[in-house]
Amino acid sequence: MRVDLAGRVAFGRILRGIELLLAAGRDVSVIAVVSDPSPQRARRLHAFAAELGCTWLGVNIEEREGVNAQRPTTRDLNRTAEFWAELLRCWQENPRVQVREIDRALGFAAHTLREQPSPSRPAMIEPLPTVAFDGSVTLISPELAGFTSERHGVFSCGNVLDEPLDQLIDRGLAANWVREYRRGLRNCRDLCPYFDFCGGGHPSNRHFEHGRLDTTETAYCQNSKIALMEGVIGVAHHNIIRNHPR
Structure with a gap:
């Protein structure tokens, strides 16, 4: 509630x-x-x-x-x-x-x-900068704002009160965690048959579920992408069989 x-x-x-x-x-x-x-x-x-x-x-x-x-x-x-x-x-x-x-x-x-x-779909990302109340900037995933990683430290790429946003974006896109996420997207594109629909999943789900960002399938993918498409396909298949019996 x-x-x-x-x-x-x-x-x-x-x-x-x-x-x-x-x-x-x-x-x-x-x-x-x-x-x-x-x-x-x-x-x-x-x-x-x-x-x-x-x-x-x-x-x-x-x-x-x-x-x-x-x-x-x-x-x-x-x-x-x-x-x-x-x-x-x-x-x-x-x-x-x-x-x-x-x-x-x-x-x-x-x-x-x-x-x-x-x-x-290409394995690509959009910057989508999120500016927090204190001016700190986190790229790609608003859900990572304010969080840190044992592997990469803070996800923030700097503060708009100290530097121009375009400089922060350039630095952020070169960060280690973003490069790790790019590897994860490429892995999804190469391995997952649902990639064209899903687009590779979100970095926040990878981080909070697995502690790293170059993994592939997450519970979010399973519940909200794979199961969704399987459910829709199942209904379509049932309708085809019902309307066109052999």
């Missing part, structure tokens, strides 16, 4: 805020964090979003990241795939509430099935 800075449950105030937005004619999108994905929870979640009057639902499977470092992240991939499959079925039944992740998977599938599918 979400709480505010004073530790008070915020759920009732969130609902009132949603009601005000809907009354003003605004579309409402929500993001839900799911710690134990199952088909039953998928259906309850989509139904709840529909009851709220939402038009978009984003779903994050709980990750081991940042201060959330103790909870297990390994799950039954078949069950997680069925969670995503059930969300797709719910969307088919009630397309009023679209699901962000399902939309991405279907969009990728549609693009791939065109006559000239796009080439494989």
